[in-house]
Amino acid sequence: MSKEQVEEHVSRIREELDREREERNYFQLERDKIHTFWEITRRQLEEKKAELRNKDREMEEAEERHQVEIKVYKQKVKHLLYEHQNNLTEMKAEG
Numbered sequence: 001m002s003k004e005q006v007e008e009h010v011s012r013i014r015e016e017l018d019r020e021r022e023e024r025n026y027f028q029l030e031r032d033k034i035h036t037f038w039e040i041t042r043r044q045l046e047e048k049k050a051e052l053r054n055k056d057r058e059m060e061e062a063e064e065r066h067q068v069e070i071k072v073y074k075q076k077v078k079h080l081l082y083e084h085q086n087n088l089t090e091m092k093a094e095g
Contacts (some may be wrong), residue, residue, distance in 0.1 A: 001009070
């Protein structure tokens, strides 16, 4: 190889090295973007799971309160029916 050929070869190799470095940098940036996106998405998923757990707990508590309210209303109705029956019995006895 002549000196010119060696210099041309070195020049081509350097250009290729520069392109490879640029490409490597590009892919590193892409990797970092993907990693950041993944981390953000993972955090969002954890937040949504926590929100869902909270909603489930709220629903369970609301259901428990609802059942207590139903029980209280049933007791009130039972008491009112008892009073009504007593009133009817008293009225029949009087009249």
